[in-house]
Amino acid sequence: xxxxxxxxxxxxxxxxxxxxxxxxxxxxxxxxxxxxxxxxxxxxxxxxxxxxxxxxxxxxxxxxxxxxxxxxxxxxxxxxxxxxxxxxxxxxxxxxxxxxxxxxxxxxxxxxxxxxxxxxxxxxxxxxxxxxxxxxxxxxxxxxxxxxxxxxxxxxxxxxxxxxxxxxxxxxxxxxxxxxxxxxxxxxxxxxxxxxxxxxxxxxxxxxxxxxxxxxxxxxxxxxxxxxxxxxxxxxxxxxxxxxxxxxxxxxxxxxxxxxxxxxxxxxxxxxxxxxxxxxxxxxxxxxxxxxxxxxxxxxxxxxxxxxxxxxxxxxxxxxxxxxxxxxxxxxxxxxxxxxxxxxxxxxxxxxxxxxxxxxxxxxxxxxxxxxxxxxxxxxxxxxxxxxxxxxxxxxxxxxxxxxxxxxxxxxxxxxxxxxxxxxxxxxxxxxxxxxxxxxxxxxxxxxxxxxxxxxxxxxxxxxxxxxxxxxxxxxxxxxxxxxxxxxxxxxxxxxxxxxxxxxxxxxxxxxxxxxxxxxxxxxxxxxxxxxxxxxxxxxxxxxxxxxxxxxxxxxxxxxxxxxxxxxxxxxxxxxxxxxxxxx
RNA sequence: CGGGGCGUAGCGUAGUGGCUAGCGCGCUUGCUUUGGGAGCAAGAGAUCGUGGGUUCGAGUCCCGCCGCCCCGACCA
Numbered sequence: 001x002x003x004x005x006x007x008x009x010x011x012x013x014x015x016x017x018x019x020x021x022x023x024x025x026x027x028x029x030x031x032x033x034x035x036x037x038x039x040x041x042x043x044x045x046x047x048x049x050x051x052x053x054x055x056x057x058x059x060x061x062x063x064x065x066x067x068x069x070x071x072x073x074x075x076x077x078x079x080x081x082x083x084x085x086x087x088x089x090x091x092x093x094x095x096x097x098x099x100x101x102x103x104x105x106x107x108x109x110x111x112x113x114x115x116x117x118x119x120x121x122x123x124x125x126x127x128x129x130x131x132x133x134x135x136x137x138x139x140x141x142x143x144x145x146x147x148x149x150x151x152x153x154x155x156x157x158x159x160x161x162x163x164x165x166x167x168x169x170x171x172x173x174x175x176x177x178x179x180x181x182x183x184x185x186x187x188x189x190x191x192x193x194x195x196x197x198x199x200x201x202x203x204x205x206x207x208x209x210x211x212x213x214x215x216x217x218x219x220x221x222x223x224x225x226x227x228x229x230x231x232x233x234x235x236x237x238x239x240x241x242x243x244x245x246x247x248x249x250x251x252x253x254x255x256x257x258x259x260x261x262x263x264x265x266x267x268x269x270x271x272x273x274x275x276x277x278x279x280x281x282x283x284x285x286x287x288x289x290x291x292x293x294x295x296x297x298x299x300x301x302x303x304x305x306x307x308x309x310x311x312x313x314x315x316x317x318x319x320x321x322x323x324x325x326x327x328x329x330x331x332x333x334x335x336x337x338x339x340x341x342x343x344x345x346x347x348x349x350x351x352x353x354x355x356x357x358x359x360x361x362x363x364x365x366x367x368x369x370x371x372x373x374x375x376x377x378x379x380x381x382x383x384x385x386x387x388x389x390x391x392x393x394x395x396x397x398x399x400x401x402x403x404x405x406x407x408x409x410x411x412x413x414x415x416x417x418x419x420x421x422x423x424x425x426x427x428x429x430x431x432x433x434x435x436x437x438x439x440x441x442x443x444x445x446x447x448x449x450x451x452x453x454x455x456x457x458x459x460x461x462x463x464x465x466x467x468x469x470x471x472x473x474x475x476x477x478x479x480x481x482x483x484x485x486x487x488x489x490x491x492x493x494x495x496x497x498x499x500x501x502x503x504x505x506x507x508x509x510x511x512x513x514x515x516x517x518x519x520x521x522x523x524x525x526x527x528x529x530x531x532x533x534x535x536x537x538x539x540x541x542x543x544x545x546x547x548x549x550x551x552x553x554x555x556x557x558x559x560x561x562x563x564x565x566x567x568x569x570x571x572x573x574x575x576x577x578x579x580x581x582x583x584x
Numbered sequence: 585c586g587g588g589g590c591g592u593a594g595c596g597u598a599g600u601g602g603c604u605a606g607c608g609c610g611c612u613u614g615c616u617u618u619g620g621g622a623g624c625a626a627g628a629g630a631u632c633g634u635g636g637g638u639u640c641g642a643g644u645c646c647c648g649c650c651g652c653c654c655c656g657a658c659c660a
Contacts, residue, residue, distance in 0.1 A: 012594050013609055013621060018653055038652070086660085093659065110660050144585080144658055152659090161659095219659090428660080458660080497618055530620035549619060557619095 024149025039146025134161030190483025212423030227415020244371025482541030
């Protein structure tokens with residue numbers, strides 16, 4: 001039993017000045033965590049109880065799935081990370097240190113290398129596969145800007161598992177097993193979450209999904225529809241309209257449009273001087289051609305032009321995900337000088353494409369389909385072409401998902417309009433493929449005695465982050481409201497008043513409930529009722545029992561923290577009623 | 585790394601060059617009080633982030649440094 005008279009706990013009446021998001025404010029106010037340095041926190045007794053419950057649930061579900069737990073050091077040597085290139089690739093985010101001999105070490109941000117090497121040292125046959133091993137480990141990332149308290153720290157606890165399979169089918173099975181285990185885990189944690197497909201970019205195009213806990217404080221933006229579609233913004237697929245038959249479409253015609261270097265000025269001039277027969281022109285009638293430079297890791301670079309409806313901006317994150325490993329950057333004056341055929345502000349697709357004289361690759365938004373007619377640059381200053389029809393008057397080299405996704409855009413699966421939302425990444429499952437196995441030479445012999453590179457998956461759950469995510473999703477203006485399984489206790493007994501009978505009854509009740517198998521937090525302090533009630537609401541134990549003034553009538557009160565509902569029950573029935581309230 | 589804000593007691597804060605740095609919470613002691621962060625009284629607790637400068641005099645003005653928070657960039 002936890003007695004508040006001796007519990008190491010100090011709640012704060014006021015919000016800490018440096019806390020912004022609800023989980024940070026409440027975890028500090030309720031005395032569950034304390035900051036020791038930016039992005040580094042200590043867990044105090046009640047907080048550590050919650051943390052351990054989360055960790056326990058994660059571990060139970062991993063074990064239930066048949067995965068095996070190991071434990072690596074957090075302090076790691078440089079060499080394995082040198083081999084995979086991450087010693088340098090990870091950059092400043094990698095927390096490095098030296099031992100007394102000047103040797104390079106790091107505090108592990110993630111452990112792909114160590115797992116791969118461990119398996120390499122032990123296994124050498126396909127008969128040993130599949131294998132999944134995991135650990136629950138403190139990880140370190142020297143974040144440029146830790147923020148939001150526990151949500152994004154420099155030290156945090158992650159469950160990371162790794163699967164090892166001989167072939168792609170095996171990898172898919174290991175991936176699916178993790179997906180199932182994660183669903184069970186997050187359900188038990190009481191987290192609302194969505195599973196979004198994530199871009200794995202240039203990492204080989206393999207499957208990757210993120211588990212996001214929707215909440216205001218989330219750092220990841222995703223979109224979802226009423227009908228259940230959810231995806232990372234980077235992964236959203238644009239719904240393309242049906243192509244239009246080319247017959248009978250008006251012929252293209254070039255018009256003078258002086259001083260119209262922007263879409264706004266163009267639309268204004270078009271409406272004033274070349275009005276549409278039936279309706280006003282809008283930005284969506286124009287085809288904007290955005291010029292970019294792609295820089296490749298090998299040092300080469302080349303231009304790329306993206307054609308998209310004039311009412312859309314290029315979303316840099318989506319673009320980067322599409323062109324990786326190349327890095328896009330704006331086209332500079334110098335670049336324009338090298339390409340005199342590009343007339344700044346008046347670029348049109350007639351001169352673009354790999355097959356054209358310019359040879360510049362031209363990719364369009366999926367909304368630009370054959371038969372659509374556009375107002376676009378005529379490749380000379382002050383002139384635009386109207387009714388330029390895709391597939392008749394110009395061609396393109398391919399499509400690209402680089403345009404911004406807007407609220408109201410249709411979901412690709414037809415499940416309704418998309419709305420953007422924010423979420424906390426609480427889990428990520430990822431088919432790594434053979435990248436690490438190849439780099440570290442993890443091979444096994446197959447049935448034919450041939451050496452084959454193992455294929456891997458990596459799967460993470462932010463354990464400490466999940467505590468904060470739960471707090472984000474389960475609180476009100478009075479404090480925390482823990483889901484039962486992660487709560488620091490099942491029942492919080494509040495004794496009010498100074499009547500010795502109150503305290504003796506409360507004590508007996510606490511002992512009886514503990515005997516019945518409940519985890520009991522008992523407020524036996526000599527504090528005023530207001531203090532105790534407020535603390536009980538701040539701490540967020542799901543069931544609260546008040547033993548106080550109604551005891552003279554032989555009654556105690558049972559409150560449900562989440563709903564606020566309360567009922568009075570006779571003392572004699574209290575144990576049974578509390579057990580019922582706790583779902584026992 | 586860019587932009588903005590802030591460093592005064594454990595926490596939250598006031599203090600626009602002039603007396604002994606003020607208040608609330610929390611803490612200690614005593615008495616009273618006990619169904620919504622109690623009352624009275626008496627206390628303890630601060631090198632005002634740090635180094636330098638200006639001044640008769642600096643928490644207050646100037647410069648450097650350090651640290652923290654927020655937005656952005658970054659983020660397996």
